[in-house]
């Protein structure tokens with residue numbers, strides 16, 4: 451079996467052998483890019499190279515990039531625990547050309563790495579590819595360079611109702627570098643539900659997208675206009691966990707070596723059995739995103755990046771509670787994670803104690819209201835008419851018990867219920883108005899992502915009243931007054 455660490459190294463050395471410079475992963479907090487919540491792809495740190503604003507000593511690069519997709523344009527938070535292939539945190543393997551090679555070499559390299567006996571040696575009849583609907587050149591190259599038969603190449607058009615909105619037109623965000631792409635899928639077998647890309651059953655998990663090769667050609671500005679880049683470039687991304695699943699002959703990412711270790715650690719920390727329970731997967735997944743985010747300097751707060759982190763931690767705590775956790779458990783995942791990923795990401799080891807402290811503090815704080823909030827919700831559900839939890843209830847859980855809206859939505863989904871989001875937002879607006887009139891704190895409680903504001907951790911100081919959080923201070927500034935004035 452090839453370990454994920456081994457596959458990461460194979461990818462990096464393959465592209466080094468093709469003249470690429472190995473570049474370290476950048477932080478999960480994008481440098482100087484207010485358009486981006488978290489680093490969501492390998493190309494982020496090279497954005498200015500594509501735009502021609504930054505010239506480096508190299509025109510070819512390869513990296514394994516830490517990514518978080520839990521908000522913003524690419525958000526997979528709701529998928530975790532439900533699909534075999536999505537994480538909030540994952541590693542993206544990528545090769546890049548800044549005005550150097552283009553479609554021909556990108557396709558040739560990708561195919562060689564995947565199918566050559568010297569590298570991954572994946573049987574080519576398990577692979578399918580897609581191209582952007584009008585990209586005849588890529589369609590032809592797959593046949594000529596890789597020998598993929600035409601019937602295994604699928605054209606994907608603008609299926610999302612707007613020009614260049616297709617799955618095969620990749621964009622990092624609403625603005626920035628973008629272009630048509632070609633994606634490689636692996637067929638996990640007929641016993642798994644799911645159809646080919648572009649089919650009605652494409653949301654299934656039989657054909658899993660493993661690698662996206664983007665032909666960077668444009669810069670999209672805020673007015674929606676596509677401006678040609680100074681030079682056609684290449685940006686690719688392959689999920690390390692997905693390719694590991696292929697190489698380890700398992701279907702789900704959660705069955706790979708690394709996740710087996712984390713699932714066991716989660717079961718041990720919670721004190722439950724290690725069966726394939728969805729909640730354990732959520733805990734294992736969230737432990738990675740939360741630990742890496744704290745390692746990169748994000749701390750829980752009520753706005754921006756810190757609020758996304760808080761939401762993920764609280765979600766993990768709720769899943770632990772569901773599995774019977776009675777003590778803080780989440781912070782214990784940090785040691786297990788440092789054990790399996792510390793060699794590749796030393797910051798996990800260096801900052802382990804700090805990460806544990808931050809997670810434990812958030813966990814303890816939320817534990818005070820979690821049980822009570824769940825009880826209140828159960829009572830409300832007894833009287834529920836229909837399948838929608840009212841905005842008032844969602845708001846009460848949020849305001850009094852610190853339940854982020856998506857946490858209540860997560861509970862609702864498990865029971866085939868949904869929440870009244872508009873009703874919740876109306877309650878939020880009303881509260882905002884009240885507090886403005888009263889001239890009190892004027893924070894935006896909703897999950898407003900003010901990504902231009904960085905949350906700086908300078909220590910916690912919390913005061914509590916009747917077991918409910920009244921205020922938490924980061925530095926000198928009160929950023930949380932859950933239950934204040936109630």
Ligand code: ATP
Pocket residue numbers: 519526535536537538539540542620659660661662687688689690691692
């Ligand atoms: P999907 O359609 O499966 O959601 P995507 O098209 O959104 O994937 P890309 O933006 O093309 O993904 O990212 C490049 C690669 O990164 C994907 O081909 C996949 O291997 C990997 N990847 C993307 N999102 C995730 C995720 N949430 N968890 C793990 N790997 C991911």
Ligand code: MG
Pocket residue numbers: none
């Ligand atoms: Mg996606």
Ligand code: MG
Pocket residue numbers: 617659
């Ligand atoms: Mg996709």
Ligand code: MG
Pocket residue numbers: 633659662
């Ligand atoms: Mg893709």
